Amino acid sequence: MDIRRRVGLNLKKHRKAAGLSQEGLALECGLHRTYVSGVERGVRNPTVLVLEQLAAPLGIPTWRLLEEVDGAG
Amino acid sequence: MDIRRRVGLNLKKHRKAAGLSQEGLALECGLHRTYVSGVERGVRNPTVLVLEQLAAPLGIPTWRLLEEVDGAG
């Protein structure tokens, strides 16, 4: 699986777990709503700095966004 | 610690463990010699696609490059 897709799925999972909307998360981490959307859909190729920004408000270590994903998330 | 620095230290550690020079690793993963050097020094902000490229020839999962680093590494 494309690693961008993997990051997207992980981000979505953790965002939902945190009870946030894309816009809510975007506000928390200082990114644009549509940019967060792009990352979740796997069409963006974020840098490590952005990964860190995304992970921080979710309360997870950055590397968790790169974790392996299995079948039905 | 800056996450770019952390990525750099992790990359260097794993590259050494694999017995590769910066140039050797660069050739293996299709990146430029000077770019690999920059990542290791923490002055570059690599994307997830590049992290994957770097991790592959080292035989480690991509997320390991983002792992926490403790004091005396």
Next chain:
DNA sequence: AGTTGATCTACAGACTATGAGTCTCTTTTT
């Protein structure tokens, strides 16, 4: 000891490709 050649790494400048970040509008979900 000094020199030559090979290897590894840090660093700088300039360039091209692409990511960051935003806007607008459409579609889906509730």
Next chain:
DNA sequence: AAAAAGAGACTCATAGTCTGTAGATCAACT
């Protein structure tokens, strides 16, 4: 209807490439 998410296009900063210089290390030779 309203909230949430998807999608296309855009500007500007930077990711990533390339060329070259320089310091440090090591081994073989004189």
